[in-house]
Amino acid sequence: MDSRLRSFPDVLLSVENISLSFGGVNALTDISFDIAKGEVRAIIGPNGAGKSSMLNCINGFYHPQHGAITYKGVRRNQMKPHEAAEQGIARTFQNIALFRGMSTLDNIMTGRNLRMKTGLLWQALHIGPARREEIEHRKAVERIIEFLEIQHIRKAPVGTLPYGLQKRVELGRALAAEPELLLLDEPMAGMNIEEKQDMCRFILDVNDEFGTTICLIEHDMSVVMDISDRVVVLDYGRKIGDGTPDEIKKNEAVITAYLGVGH
Amino acid sequence: MLGPFLETLIGGLLTGVLYSLVALGFVLIFKASGVFNFAQGAMVLFAALTVARLTDEIDGKALGLEHFVIAAAVLGAALALVGWYAWREYVARGSGPGERRRLALLAAGGALIGGVIAFAYGKGAWPLWVALAATASIMGLLAYAIERLVLRHLVNQEGIILFMATLGIANFLDGFGQTLWGSDIYTINLGLPKDPIFLFEGVFPGGLLIDPAELFAAGIAAVLVVVLAVFFQKTRVGRALRAVADDHAAAQSVGIPLNTIWLIVWTVAGLVALAAGVIWGAKLGVQFSISLIALKALPVLILGGFTSVPGAIIGGLIIGAGEKLSEIFLAPILVQAFDLAGGGIENWFAYMLALIFLLFRPQGLFGERIIERV
Amino acid sequence: MLYREAGQFKTDYAADQQIFPILQDRIFVFGVIAAAFAIVPAIASEYLYTEILIPFLILSLAAIGLNILVGYCGQVSLGTGGFMAVGAYAAYNLWLRVPEANNLVVVFLFGGLMAAAVGILFGLPSLRIKGFYLAVATLASQFFLDWLFARVKWLTNYTPSGSVAVGDLHVFGWRIDGPADRYLLILGMVVVATIVAKNLVRGHIGRSWMAIRDMDIAAEIIGFRPLRTKLLAFAVSSFFIGVAGAMWGFLRLGSWEPLAFDINRSFQILFMVIIGGLGSLVGSFMGAAFIVLTPVLLNQLPGWLGVNMSTAMISHLEFMVFGAMIVFFLIVEPHGLARLWAVAKEKLRLWPFPH
Numbered sequence: 003m004d005s006r007l008r009s010f011p012d013v014l015l016s017v018e019n020i021s022l023s024f025g026g027v028n029a030l031t032d033i034s035f036d037i038a039k040g041e042v043r044a045i046i047g048p049n050g051a052g053k054s055s056m057l058n059c060i061n062g063f064y065h066p067q068h069g070a071i072t073y074k075g076v077r078r079n080q081m082k083p084h085e086a087a088e089q090g091i092a093r094t095f096q097n098i099a100l101f102r103g104m105s106t107l108d109n110i111m112t113g114r115n116l117r118m119k120t121g122l123l124w125q126a127l128h129i130g131p132a133r134r135e136e137i138e139h140r141k142a143v144e145r146i147i148e149f150l151e152i153q154h155i156r157k158a159p160v161g162t163l164p165y166g167l168q169k170r171v172e173l174g175r176a177l178a179a180e181p182e183l184l185l186l187d188e189p190m191a192g193m194n195i196e197e198k199q200d201m202c203r204f205i206l207d208v209n210d211e212f213g214t215t216i217c218l219i220e221h222d223m224s225v226v227m228d229i230s231d232r233v234v235v236l237d238y239g240r241k242i243g244d245g246t247p248d249e250i251k252k253n254e255a256v257i258t259a260y261l262g263v264g265h
Numbered sequence: 266m267l268g269p270f271l272e273t274l275i276g277g278l279l280t281g282v283l284y285s286l287v288a289l290g291f292v293l294i295f296k297a298s299g300v301f302n303f304a305q306g307a308m309v310l311f312a313a314l315t316v317a318r319l320t321d322e323i324d325g326k327a328l329g330l331e332h333f334v335i336a337a338a339v340l341g342a343a344l345a346l347v348g349w350y351a352w353r354e355y356v357a358r359g360s361g362p363g364e365r366r367r368l369a370l371l372a373a374g375g376a377l378i379g380g381v382i383a384f385a386y387g388k389g390a391w392p393l394w395v396a397l398a399a400t401a402s403i404m405g406l407l408a409y410a411i412e413r414l415v416l417r418h419l420v421n422q423e424g425i426i427l428f429m430a431t432l433g434i435a436n437f438l439d440g441f442g443q444t445l446w447g448s449d450i451y452t453i454n455l456g457l458p459k460d461p462i463f464l465f466e467g468v469f470p471g472g473l474l475i476d477p478a479e480l481f482a483a484g485i486a487a488v489l490v491v492v493l494a495v496f497f498q499k500t501r502v503g504r505a506l507r508a509v510a511d512d513h514a515a516a517q518s519v520g521i522p523l524n525t526i527w528l529i530v531w532t533v534a535g536l537v538a539l540a541a542g543v544i545w546g547a548k549l550g551v552q553f554s555i556s557l558i559a560l561k562a563l564p565v566l567i568l569g570g571f572t573s574v575p576g577a578i579i580g581g582l583i584i585g586a587g588e589k590l591s592e593i594f595l596a597p598i599l600v601q602a603f604d605l606a607g608g609g610i611e612n613w614f615a616y617m618l619a620l621i622f623l624l625f626r627p628q629g630l631f632g633e634r635i636i637e638r639v
Numbered sequence: 640m641l642y643r644e645a646g647q648f649k650t651d652y653a654a655d656q657q658i659f660p661i662l663q664d665r666i667f668v669f670g671v672i673a674a675a676f677a678i679v680p681a682i683a684s685e686y687l688y689t690e691i692l693i694p695f696l697i698l699s700l701a702a703i704g705l706n707i708l709v710g711y712c713g714q715v716s717l718g719t720g721g722f723m724a725v726g727a728y729a730a731y732n733l734w735l736r737v738p739e740a741n742n743l744v745v746v747f748l749f750g751g752l753m754a755a756a757v758g759i760l761f762g763l764p765s766l767r768i769k770g771f772y773l774a775v776a777t778l779a780s781q782f783f784l785d786w787l788f789a790r791v792k793w794l795t796n797y798t799p800s801g802s803v804a805v806g807d808l809h810v811f812g813w814r815i816d817g818p819a820d821r822y823l824l825i826l827g828m829v830v831v832a833t834i835v836a837k838n839l840v841r842g843h844i845g846r847s848w849m850a851i852r853d854m855d856i857a858a859e860i861i862g863f864r865p866l867r868t869k870l871l872a873f874a875v876s877s878f879f880i881g882v883a884g885a886m887w888g889f890l891r892l893g894s895w896e897p898l899a900f901d902i903n904r905s906f907q908i909l910f911m912v913i914i915g916g917l918g919s920l921v922g923s924f925m926g927a928a929f930i931v932l933t934p935v936l937l938n939q940l941p942g943w944l945g946v947n948m949s950t951a952m953i954s955h956l957e958f959m960v961f962g963a964m965i966v967f968f969l970i971v972e973p974h975g976l977a978r979l980w981a982v983a984k985e986k987l988r989l990w991p992f993p994h
């Protein structure tokens with residue numbers, strides 16, 4: 003009842019036997035799972051379980067020592083972050099990583115940079131194609147601003163905005179890239195209930211309306227159970243569970259990891 | 266071939282020790298406060314000028330009244346400003362013993378400066394050790410003034426702003442030092458032996474020629490480098506400084522207020538500048554170009570790392586040796602090949618060396634490789 | 640009540656994206672430019688041209704160039720003087736060796752392009768090293784270039800003293816002779832360059848620079864290529880700086896030696912950028928004005944006060960005043976004159992109602 007029973011036949015991304023370590027710390031050990039096209043996939047786990055590291059591997063920021071990632075049918079084990087972005091992977095960050103010196107509008111405009119192609123000379127003159135391109139993308143960005151209900155802070159420098167709004171702007175920046183796969187690292191951390199509800203609504207809308215596949219990390223269990231189709235559980239860098247929210251709720255290993263032994 | 270090579274190498278290493286010393290001044294401040302202190306060179310010049318003038322037999326009045334008037338005005342203004350801040354704090358916090366002590370210290374400092382200047386503008390020379398002691402106290406006061414008048418107002422600013430502020434301080438000090446002490450070329454006489462020494466006469470024909478003054482200077486510098494390294498690694502204050510470098514909050518728990526720590530590092534950096542200035546001044550004479558030796562120490566920083574004490578030491582030696590060797594052995598080849606108007610590649614060779622090194626090891630000599638996270 | 644944006648509704652994004660969205664600002668700026676072209680030549684003296692206006696304009700251009708790199712892209716550079724030298728000597732050699740190219744616009748553009756090439760070369764380390772490490776690394780370019788122009792005889796055409804001189808300058812058949820000609824040429828080029836700079840920083844290229852400046856990791860993850868973005872900033876910045884250097888040599892000095900572009904020049908330009916305001920083109924002009932005018936005033940001051948002062952003392956005083964001013968400004972407003980100006984305008988906009 004609380005999980006949404008939908009079916010997703012196509013695999014968009016699959017992770018095979020990924021292992022990643024930093025010096026002596028094993029952040030990820032032999033992880034495999036997949037993300038289906040169109041689903042909302044959650045990654046959960048206690049602090050330090052390796053969730054953020056997992057996202058960092060997916061978008062090429064960390065390079066795992068072992069294993070491979072297949073995305074849209076192409077298998078690879080090394081990729082640069084900007085290549086991932088060019089392939090349609092966008093993300094938000096656990097600790098807000100906005101461009102603090104820029105306005106909301108400019109921040110979201112950066113999300114469209116991959117689509118902005120006019121060269122240096124046109125840009126220098128700011129006529130013809132450069133001007134048209136700027137206006138065309140501005141329109142797209144304005145739609146996102148409207149969708150996220152942040153019109154009032156359009157010109158404000160993001161550094162001065164409250165936390166909840168910054169998170170929203172960051173989502174906007176990721177959406178502006180019109181990604182196929184959207185990675186969200188704790189999009190609701192530190193928000194009050196109202197803000198969380200808004201954020202849930204945005205995520206589900208994006209998933210429904212644009213068919214964007216979403217992979218999110220979240221600590222709030224009720225949110226995870228509500229909005230995700232399938233859940234991966236990590237603990238100490240290992241996968242200890244994978245399945246629908248209902249299955250996860252009944253999984254012994256998960257219960258132990260979350261509640262501690264003895265409960 | 267080996268003889269000249271070794272001679273050059275030793276000469277380079279001896280200069281390198283001095284670079285290490287200056288670089289340590291940078292490292293100290295950067296580690297403890299995250300400030301890239303571009304005023305280090307100006308402090309070297311200022312200290313050297315002070316010692317030179319205090320030990321010299323020059324008639325102070327030769328400088329002219331304008332120097333005296335302007336220097337006095339600047340000093341007066343600085344003192345007034347510091348005094349005014351102190352007074353405001355005194356009024357705000359009430360008269361604790363600490364406050365009273367601080368005011369007393371300030372007054373003593375003012376008196377010291379006044380005394381030194383009155384003497385210097387009179388006629389007469391001080392023995393070296395008195396001049397050194399006076400200059401050391403002046404460097405301490407300078408550190409206090411910098412902390413009180415500049416740094417404290419810029420806490421929490423970005424690194425580049427603080428860096429710019431030190432550029433401002435450097436400019437100010439360059440101008441002030443020369444206003445106070447004049448811009449003639451002075452000498453500092455440390456009473457070092459002059460006759461060259463020949464080493465390994467049995468091994469090489471004619472032996473290796475070493476300038477004893479250089480050897481002695483490098484010896485002093487080496488001792489200071491070791492003292493500083495020990496100070497940093499072993500003493501309570503040193504450990505506190507390292508704690509601040511790692512984490513400001515943690516430093517608070519060591520029980521030493523941030524202001525005090527900044528005061529200490531700037532004072533120590535001032536003393537390092539004094540040592541470097543005296544040694545350098547004894548070698549080459551005291552003149553404006555002395556403030557440029559700070560620029561020579563910078564490649565040491567990128568090579569050894571801004572925060573590494575051993576990095577500064579080893580880096581200094583590498584740069585010193587590399588510079589001299591390149592000038593003697595590489596420059597003539599370049600001059601030949603490209604029909605140059607003279608060598609002089611030591612001005613940039615050290616930088617290129619450091620840069621090329623960085624391309625292969627971005628973390629520097631002793632830094633650990635850090636994987637950034639998001 | 641005169642300075643208001645109320646009532647000026649923007650009907651489309653094009654209007655919103657103008658350089659000066661507020662009408663009064665537009666009028667003011669056009670007024671200043673028109674006056675600079677039309678009124679100044681009618682009243683200016685030789686002294687005003689050579690000691691104030693020409694240095695101010697050329698150094699403003701250099702400051703804009705540096706601001707692109709430091710203020711917009713966040714890469715601190717201490718090598719500005721070196722890049723100016725590249726511009727100046729490249730321009731000199733073209734002028735000297737290719738008589739057909741005796742057109743200052745061509746000569747200056749060539750200087751700028753060569754500086755851009757050298758800038759790219761010295762920008763390469765920026766991929767591996769950041770912050771102050773990079774700043775120190777840029778000193779390498781300064782010292783290397785200083786050395787290059789002092790020692791490679793071909794570059795200075797084997798003149799015994801190493802000092803080079805230019806003369807008989809033309810622009811599209813217009814002979815550049817007196818200070819008024821030089822001023823007008825510089826003014827024209829600086830206005831064009833400023834518009835180009837503004838266009839670049841307000842478009843997607845400018846955003847890529849600022850993204851790298853504010854958070855390079857995030858920028859890379861959303862698809863900016865760090866090296867390409869930084870190198871472009873180095874190239875564009877050095878281009879402007881190179882053009883400024885060529886102008887400095889040709890139109891301000893006439894004959895010069897490498898010392899004209901030494902490390903003090905680098906610091907001078909950096910001061911302009913910081914005092915004017917990082918990441919502000921208007922600030923670059925303000926900073927340049929400040930740095931050019933202060934010594935002029937200081938030199939006049941003793942005369943006005945009727946005191947006699949040696950030139951050495953004046954130079955020391957200049958050092959001190961500069962140093963103190965820099966510190967003072969940083970404490971009062973770390974974001975520079977441009978921010979002070981913006982705050983003042985904001986007040987004016989709300990005046991006479993405080994909120």
Ligand SMILES: Nc1ncnc2c1ncn2[C@@H]1O[C@H](COP(=O)(O)OP(=O)(O)OP(=O)(O)O)[C@@H](O)[C@H]1O
Nearest residue numbers: 024029048049050051052053054055056636637638
């Ligand atoms: N760049 C890095 N360098 C060194 N260690 C790292 C790095 N990134 C992650 N780690 C280590 O890897 C482990 C997993 O970290 P990760 O950030 O992936 O955990 P997480 O599940 O996201 O935790 P949290 O819920 O706290 O965000 C931790 O022990 C962490 O210290």
Ligand SMILES: [Mg+2]
Nearest residue numbers: 053054055096
């Ligand atoms: Mg995490």
